[in-house]
Amino acid sequence: MQQRAVFSGKLLPLLLLLPQIAVTLVFFFWPASQAIMQSVLQEDPFGLSSKLIWFDNFIEVFGNPDYLNSLWVTVLFSGSVSLLSLSIGLFLALQADRIVHGAVVYNTMLVWPYAISAAVAGVLWLFLFNPTIGIVAFALARLGYDWNHLLNSGEAMTLVIAAATWNRVPYNFLFFLAGLQSIPKSLVEASAIDGAGRFSRFWKIVFPLLMPTTFFLVVVNVVYAFFETFGVIHQITEGGPARATEILVYKVFYDGVIGLDLGGSAAQSVVLMTIVIALTVIQFRYIESKVNY
Amino acid sequence: MKMKMLVLQIAAALLFCAAASALQAQTKITWWHAMGGRLGEKVKAIAEGFNKSQSSYQLVPVNKGNYTETMTAGIAAFRAGKPPNIIQVFEVGTATMMAAKGAIKPVYKLMAETGAPFDPGAYLPTVTGYYTTTDGKLLSMPFNSSTPILYYNKEAFKKAGLPDRAPSTWPELVEFAQKTQRAGYPCGFTTAWQSWVQIENFSAWHDVPIATLSNGFGGLKTEFKINSPLHVRHIGNMAKWQKSKIFDYGGRRGSGQAKFTTGKDCVMYMQSSAGYAGIKRTAKFEFGTGMLPYYPDVQGAPRNSIIGGATLWVFEGHSSKEYRGVAEFFGYLSSAAVQADWHQFTGYLPITTAAYKLTKQQGFYSKNPGTETALLQMTRAKPTANSKGLRLGNFVQIRDIINNELEAVWSGKKSAKQALDDAVAQGNRLLRKFERANR
Numbered sequence: 001m002q003q004r005a006v007f008s009g010k011l012l013p014l015l016l017l018l019p020q021i022a023v024t025l026v027f028f029f030w031p032a033s034q035a036i037m038q039s040v041l042q043e044d045p046f047g048l049s050s051k052l053i054w055f056d057n058f059i060e061v062f063g064n065p066d067y068l069n070s071l072w073v074t075v076l077f078s079g080s081v082s083l084l085s086l087s088i089g090l091f092l093a094l095q096a097d098r099i100v101h102g103a104v105v106y107n108t109m110l111v112w113p114y115a116i117s118a119a120v121a122g123v124l125w126l127f128l129f130n131p132t133i134g135i136v137a138f139a140l141a142r143l144g145y146d147w148n149h150l151l152n153s154g155e156a157m158t159l160v161i162a163a164a165t166w167n168r169v170p171y172n173f174l175f176f177l178a179g180l181q182s183i184p185k186s187l188v189e190a191s192a193i194d195g196a197g198r199f200s201r202f203w204k205i206v207f208p209l210l211m212p213t214t215f216f217l218v219v220v221n222v223v224y225a226f227f228e229t230f231g232v233i234h235q236i237t238e239g240g241p242a243r244a245t246e247i248l249v250y251k252v253f254y255d256g257v258i259g260l261d262l263g264g265s266a267a268q269s270v271v272l273m274t275i276v277i278a279l280t281v282i283q284f285r286y287i288e289s290k291v292n293y
Numbered sequence: 294m295k296m297k298m299l300v301l302q303i304a305a306a307l308l309f310c311a312a313a314s315a316l317q318a319q320t321k322i323t324w325w326h327a328m329g330g331r332l333g334e335k336v337k338a339i340a341e342g343f344n345k346s347q348s349s350y351q352l353v354p355v356n357k358g359n360y361t362e363t364m365t366a367g368i369a370a371f372r373a374g375k376p377p378n379i380i381q382v383f384e385v386g387t388a389t390m391m392a393a394k395g396a397i398k399p400v401y402k403l404m405a406e407t408g409a410p411f412d413p414g415a416y417l418p419t420v421t422g423y424y425t426t427t428d429g430k431l432l433s434m435p436f437n438s439s440t441p442i443l444y445y446n447k448e449a450f451k452k453a454g455l456p457d458r459a460p461s462t463w464p465e466l467v468e469f470a471q472k473t474q475r476a477g478y479p480c481g482f483t484t485a486w487q488s489w490v491q492i493e494n495f496s497a498w499h500d501v502p503i504a505t506l507s508n509g510f511g512g513l514k515t516e517f518k519i520n521s522p523l524h525v526r527h528i529g530n531m532a533k534w535q536k537s538k539i540f541d542y543g544g545r546r547g548s549g550q551a552k553f554t555t556g557k558d559c560v561m562y563m564q565s566s567a568g569y570a571g572i573k574r575t576a577k578f579e580f581g582t583g584m585l586p587y588y589p590d591v592q593g594a595p596r597n598s599i600i601g602g603a604t605l606w607v608f609e610g611h612s613s614k615e616y617r618g619v620a621e622f623f624g625y626l627s628s629a630a631v632q633a634d635w636h637q638f639t640g641y642l643p644i645t646t647a648a649y650k651l652t653k654q655q656g657f658y659s660k661n662p663g664t665e666t667a668l669l670q671m672t673r674a675k676p677t678a679n680s681k682g683l684r685l686g687n688f689v690q691i692r693d694i695i696n697n698e699l700e701a702v703w704s705g706k707k708s709a710k711q712a713l714d715d716a717v718a719q720g721n722r723l724l725r726k727f728e729r730a731n732r
């Protein structure tokens with residue numbers, strides 16, 4: 001039974017909601033509407049001439065094999081990053097939850113990478129794996145493996161996935177840890193007394209009770225992998241080699257900011273927005289219904 | 294402590310305001326540029342020099358990040374109705390800037406309107422040629438221009454028993470590379486800016502077109518020609534060399550530079566002449582320079598190489614007084630003394646014949662062997678329609694299409710023919726798009 005506060009009148013609730021509404025309007029609806037408008041125009045970068053061409057930009061985007069490639073790259077990249085960072089985060093949280101002494105030290109150290117921005121994380125990994133001067137690449141060469149992510153697209157993809165995952169694990173770790181600590185100890189202890197092993201305790205008790213946290217993290221991680229990994233890609237591979245790591249958001253940036261193709265870039269960002277909205281709706285409709293709070 | 298800092302800051306701000314109001318009488322001219330680090334300091338010094346040379350104008354240089362960021366910032370400022378007076382734009386942005394009629398004021402027009410003394414003949418034709426209309430009128434003021442040359446590791450050459458000079462042809466380069474490989478150096482050569490060096494300059498150097506209609510100078514209907522048999526042969530050779538490490542790819546732009554400067558990997562390196570200072574600072578061995586290699590069986594090769602770098606564009610929409618200031622600054626910038634100093638400090642090419650002569654007179658080239666190579670290579674023949682430069686729209690994106698296709702060749706995913714055909718097809722699509730947007 002939830003307690004609800006009831007406000008009389010409409011002015012106060014409106015007033016309280018106003019900041020949030022304002023922020024959403026200014027930072028979401030307004031730019032989004034601009035993108036939609038721009039996506040049906042053909043315009044030179046200076047805005048000197050502008051022509052309504054309806055869906056030509058979209059037709060061109062979907063007729064471009066590079067775009068379809070980018071779509072596939074995004075699925076692979078975002079899927080891997082989300083899955084990996086979630087499972088590693090959960091694994092670490094489970095281990096940290098059992099620590100009795102010095103838990104604070106472990107937790108703090110595990111959270112550190114989160115304080116590093118994606119761009120800096122990218123540079124760090126880039127230096128470690130630089131085929132000519134990177135220390136890890138050097139060690140691999142000693143072991144007889146010729147690492148060159150500048151030419152090998154599989155290695156490039158592995159590297160950006162690793163960097164993005166490393167940067168994201170702490171966030172998931174924190175939420176999972178908090179989720180684990182809110183599970184009543186008595187439940188776990190009771191099942192232990194009933195003879196449940198560690199494995200079945202996790203899958204039958206802990207994991208279901210963690211579902212709300214997991215669900216929230218899945219939604220947030222997918223959005224992260226789609227958008228915020230931009231810095232990692234930009235620093236490490238710039239979408240190369242031969243477009244092997246060109247995710248959708250990077251292509252939007254590239255065509256718009258570097259290529260100054262405003263219409264094409266806007267059309268892509270509208271498509272990207274649609275994809276993410278659709279994914280979020282699916283997650284809420286179909287997965288949330290299976291979550292017990 | 295914090296309080297003290299605050300007081301200091303306020304004092305500084307007040308002082309700044311006072312100084313600014315004293316300068317009110319002067320006309321302020323803003324210059325957005327993309328020169329960071331030591332080059333940025335030099336830009337500041339040039340502006341200070343100009344400000345001291347006269348009292349009517351105050352030139353304020355502002356760094357806006359790298360080339361693309363600066364250009365994007367300028368365009369955004371124009372759209373917002375607050376463009377700077379002068380903006381530095383890289384050479385591949387030329388077609389975009391040119392097409393923006395009504396947003397930019399061509400230099401020849403600026404000079405005519407303000408009545409400033411201006412002699413187009415004083416400038417090096419291979420530098421200005423890139424930035425003129427088809428009938429030879431200067432659109433933007435060349436500022437920093439460079440051309441790719443070949444750097445080689447003298448110690449490695451000596452160890453391999455090679456003569457102390459760069460290879461002049463591609464077959465000779467292969468022979469040199471094989472000898473240094475036998476002497477224990479794993480890689481023969483690497484290249485910076487693969488599209489600029491191995492496609493664009495390669496074409497000019499061998500006097501073959503990059504695109505139809507005089508590489509785009511003749512109009513917007515231009516189409517790519519970089520899948521010619523000669524291009525396919527060269528890129529195919531490089532793919533073969535990648536396997537035997539006669540060539541080893543080091544990444545886009547100059548990110549492969551460490552392969553050369555560590556002195557343990559590649560013994561030759563093709564990079565901009567403006568990279569000289571940087572290489573000199575990091576390389577712990579003696580190195581020499583030479584012109585780009587060529588295929589001796591190609592008729593008309595070698596011709597001349599083309600430039601890269603940036604020019605200064607003037608935005609429309611300012612007062613005539615400001616334009617007089619800009620014109621005066623361009624005159625100052627073109628003077629032999631300023632140009633010679635800039636050239637010697639940075640490794641960029643001088644833009645006037647007088648500055649070239651002055652540098653020679655000062656004995657700079659004999660004191661710094663290898664610094665004249667770029668100029669000799671640029672000026673060795675009169676530019677043809679194939680070697681004047683290129684003017685292609687959307688070229689920033691097209692260069693990356695070429696980057697992507699070449700990477701596919703180096704990694705063995707595509708044949709040279711296929712990759713260049715694909716680059717032509719994708720490039721042409723972007724050229725048509727540019728044509729549509731600028732009709």
